[in-house]
Amino acid sequence: MKNLLVAGILMSGIAFGQVKKDTLEKEYKLEVAPYKAEKKEKPLPLSKKGQMFVFFGWNRGAFSNSDIHFSGNGYDFQLNNVSARDKPTKFGIVYFDPSWFTVTQYNFRLGYFIKDDLALVLGIDHMKYVMKQNQTVDFSGHISDPKYAAMVQNGQVDLSDSQFLTFEHTDGLNYENLGLEKYKNLVHKKNIDLVWSYGAGIGVMFPKSNIKLFGNERSDRFHVAGMGADLRSSLNMVFWKNWMLRAEVKAGYINMWDIKTTLNNKPDKARQDFVFGQVLAGIGYTFNTKKYN
Template sequence: MKNLLVVGLMVSGLVFGQTKERDTLRERSLDDVYTAPYAKKEKPLPLSKKGQVFVFFGWNRGAFSNSDIHFTGNGYDFQLNNVQATDKPTKFGIVYFDPSWFTVTQYNFRLGYFIKDNLALVLGIDHMKYVMKQNQTVDFSGTISDPKYAAMVQNGKVDLSDTQFLTFEHTDGLNYENLGLEKYHNLIHKKNIDLVWSYGAGIGVMFPKSNIKLFGNERSDRFHVAGMGTDIRSSLNLVFWKNWMLRAEAKAGYINMWDIKTTLNNKPDKARQDFVFGQVLAGIGYTFNTKKYN
């Protein structure tokens, strides 16, 4: 009986020992299964992960609502109502690709950094061009002391077509320096192609170089912080070969400039206006990672 008990204990020890060893091997294999995919960091989707950066350069077309422009200075204080304006696209040619001429075109620059997954802080420069339509007659209210220009006002209206009364442009340009937040969503993810949609909003300062000639004075043409702007925007981004990006963006916003310089001297002559704008743009960019991925 004692011998049978000893033999039973030896057999049970052998069985349980083998079972324990098999369980240990099973645990190790399961650990390998679960941890293997995480042994190396996979390169993230374009425009999707914290730490990613992109740069972009493109060109735009703009549209502007009618605006009331109020002029004040020595001997005058008046307002022109419902003034029409348009943008001024440069004729397509080498100027669009020659870096020494890039400011001549209506261009856009973006520098984006992903502060969170799918959320980017974007620094933008929107170089739009604003040109008052010369061939128009607008409503006038206010006073002008100079009899020559006061006589150009007839029945509460003034004809701007001969350029003697006023020429008014922000063509070097209507510069909107802005900072925005943009949210990104991957729509298509293929081997060499990604389609990413974004939306967001921004705010910034207006830093125009305004070309203005009022009452035959010397043309004002200098950079100046004139006001502020804000916008909402949305874009489609086609990322190919992992890093290159084609971007198409639409934007709508509001601009208020209360300190537009109208003369070259330090007199208190100025104009103010506000209007709504729309903009479409397209161009090419590059996206890369600030973190290393194996």
């Protein structure tokens, strides 16, 4: 009996020791098991913080009529309800040759997503503004030079012969702007996404105005002339994950209070404000600044 008791104690000790050993080994294996990082899927385009895009395209513009006020040595007058148009370049190789890209009415965008679906966008809108030459407009004010004062008849002046004034922002009506844009994915397929955006921007007007007033030498230089603001909306088709086709509409307000009208830093200047509309289209590329598996 005593021998049986001793044998039982020995057997239970061995069994308990084996269970304890197995338990410790399992706990140890759990502790030293290698850590596997959670797999990060590449996000939808134009949707996540840290994404960027670049874009280049071309535009057509339209402008409301505006009152243009001129002041300088010997004159201070206003032309009322002046109409203008844009000046698109005839389609050809000029649209694709980098050495000639400033000749066209172009747009550039650089966007960075500061939050999910919200991008800060730096833009350059190179529009062209040309006063319609064949028009007669209302005149108010005075001109001391009898030659040009005589061109005013019954409170109006005929601009059609170009002797009184030619007035353009064709190199161009440059709107350098910073905007915020909200993005929403509408369609998500294997190789195609359709993304809608809307937003607003504000910026400075940096035109190169081509102006010839009263037969003076033409003013033709870049100058910060005022400010602009806009509302915009776009449709973006992203294909092959990174390439982007973009179509955008924009409406805004421009106020330029310091337009240079003569050379040699004379005090002569003009001011005007107007509403503009713009449609544009082009191609871009979107990419991530963060790595995804």
